[in-house]
Amino acid sequence: MTNEDILKALSNVQEPDLGKDLVTLNMVKDIIIEGNRVSFTVVLTTPACPLKDLIMNACINAVKLLVNKDAVVTVNFTSNTSSNRKDGKTILSGVKNIIAVVSGKGGVGKSTVSTNLALALAQGGAKVGLMDADIYGPSQHIMFGVRGERPLMKDVDGVGMIVPIEKFGIKMMSIGLLIDEKQAVVWRGPMVSNAIRQFVTEVDWGELDYLVIDMPPGTGDIHLTIVQTVPVTGVIVVTTPQTVALADAKKGIAMFGQAQLKVPVIGLVENMSYFTPAELPDNKYYIFGKDGGKNLAEEYDIPFLGQIPIVESIREAGDTGIPAMVGDDGITKKAFMDFTANAVRGIAMRNANLEPTQIQEMI
Helix, strand or coil: CCHHHHHHHHCCCECCCCCCECCCCCCEEEEEEECCEEEEEEEECCCCCCCHHHHHHHHHHHHHHHCCCCCEEEEEEEECCCCCECCCCCCCCCEEEEEEEECCCCCCCHHHHHHHHHHHHHHCCCCEEEEECCCCCCCHHHHCCCCCCCCEEEEECCEEEEECEEECCEEEEEHHHCCCCCCCCCCCHHHHHHHHHHHHHCECCCCEEEEEEECCCCCCHHHHHHHHHCCCCEEEEEECCCHHHHHHHHHHHHHHCCCCCCCCEEEEEECCCCECCCCCCCCCECCCCCCHHHHHHHHHCCCEEEECCECHHHHHHHHHCCCHHHHCCCHHHHHHHHHHHHHHHHHHHHHHHCCCECCCCCC
């Protein structure tokens, strides 16, 4: 066996999402051959790649079928999270992907989805940050169980920077960490926009594969400030199945599809899709309607990322500060993991196939 033999065999293995073979994509590194033993490293587009096992089996089969049926094949994995930024990286220079989680209306569980998306990414091995951009109604400090804590400050090249709270392997920042919880944030639009810019430029986010931004509901000032301040890789739209929520979700999709904005929609996730009692885990009761989010995704020709059930444990997890991805091992965790796997694949395909992400100049 030679290196050329191995590369020729692996040129028949396609990366399932990107549609090209591993050799063309320059994903094969460090081939070592010792007798019948061969090992090599496949460089994934994200440490949270849901297709590791599929790629590993395809590589092993290719070498055995096309090179040596008696070969003992070891496939190692490393990752270089894909990114497609075109902004000079002057802001959030260490962040590869910025993902905004949006909804047309409140109450659809956007913060719950943001929290568990971030945690699922981190559990897959990615470096993740979570920014709570809902200035008027922050909730991430509650969901992470850090109420009453205050972030520290540090000096970075002579500039004072806020150090985000770290918990469950996530760097998290919320206005709820900076103000008295009993006080209302009564600010005009410019003050809110200024606070968002501070969260971006005056927080030491460091090196991240993904920064998940939990956006406020609607299509207002904060959304415009975000896309004009940082290069948003794409948005994930959260809805619930009923008609009222779907009508508002359409506005969120339409906002980011405007010609002067053009931020890609990674996909849509349907929250509170069905009710499953803990004592009847195989039963599904579609109390808010069935497949509304799936049908909406098909209507707008955007990927449907999954369905999250309405389960009492999800509510309890948010209230107690131990999110579902940390404290649950049942259908809830599996639903969030499946959704995250689809989101990761969507981000990788966005980076491979669409125009580079950049700060928006419009409005």
